[in-house]
Amino acid sequence: MKIAPSLLSADFARLGDEVRSVAAGGADLLHLDVMDGQFVPNLTFGPLLIDAVNRLSDLPLDVHLMIRDPLALARRFVQAGADYLTVHCETVADPEGALAAIKALGARAGLSLNPGTPLQAVLPAAGAADLVLVMSVNPGFGGQAFIESALDKVRELRKLKDGGKTNALISIDGGINRRTAALAAAAGADILVAGSAVFGSADRAAEIAALRGA
Numbered sequence: 001m002k003i004a005p006s007l008l009s010a011d012f013a014r015l016g017d018e019v020r021s022v023a024a025g026g027a028d029l030l031h032l033d034v035m036d037g038q039f040v041p042n043l044t045f046g047p048l049l050i051d052a053v054n055r056l057s058d059l060p061l062d063v064h065l066m067i068r069d070p071l072a073l074a075r076r077f078v079q080a081g082a083d084y085l086t087v088h089c090e091t092v093a094d095p096e097g098a099l100a101a102i103k104a105l106g107a108r109a110g111l112s113l114n115p116g117t118p119l120q121a122v123l124p125a126a127g128a129a130d131l132v133l134v135m136s137v138n139p140g141f142g143g144q145a146f147i148e149s150a151l152d153k154v155r156e157l158r159k160l161k162d163g164g165k166t167n168a169l170i171s172i173d174g175g176i177n178r179r180t181a182a183l184a185a186a187a188g189a190d191i192l193v194a195g196s197a198v199f200g201s202a203d204r205a206a207e208i209a210a211l212r213g214a
């Protein structure tokens, strides 16, 4: 099980310390939530900050684009250091084409879906995805409650993966804590994204280990 702390819940006044604390604490990836105030009702950061985080750590950067027209900016995010670049299926007309465009830029390509979006929206492209990011909260903010129906999507993706229909890493994002981490693990997730659980804990290593062990 890989753990991807989401910097959305970090203290940005101490960004270097925050990044180093989760890197030293055993994080496998760093999850970066890019929001545009259009696709989601919140604004965060862009390539400038991704580039800064990339220079703070050797961990792979898992960049989650919650923006309209993600392909217009994809190159900038890859140049800034995104190792995985994930777009929402709700924001692209042609999910398979979007994944191919991201791969052509040299990054691994991810596809995400909102809690209200049926899994069918990503299935035709699942074989081409390096990562599928199942949202277990409505995107926009950290600290929300886990939406249990996301587990059905994880279970279905796990079945497809076990059947050789996709090699995508199955990631789940939103409301992950020690209790829901266990549910997500049992459902077959490969990656747990956790913001408030990790950055709300004084002992980052202990929290990361607890989520991994759940």
Ligand code: DX5
Pocket: 006, 007, 008, 009, 031, 033, 064, 137, 138, 139, 140, 141, 142, 143, 144, 173, 174, 175, 176, 193, 194, 195, 196, 197
């Ligand atoms: C929500 C973001 C998440 C968020 C998760 O839109 O995609 O990555 O940071 O935060 P928690 O773990 O607090 O739900």
Ligand code: ZN
Pocket: 006, 031, 032, 033, 064, 173, 193
């Ligand atoms: Zn996210």
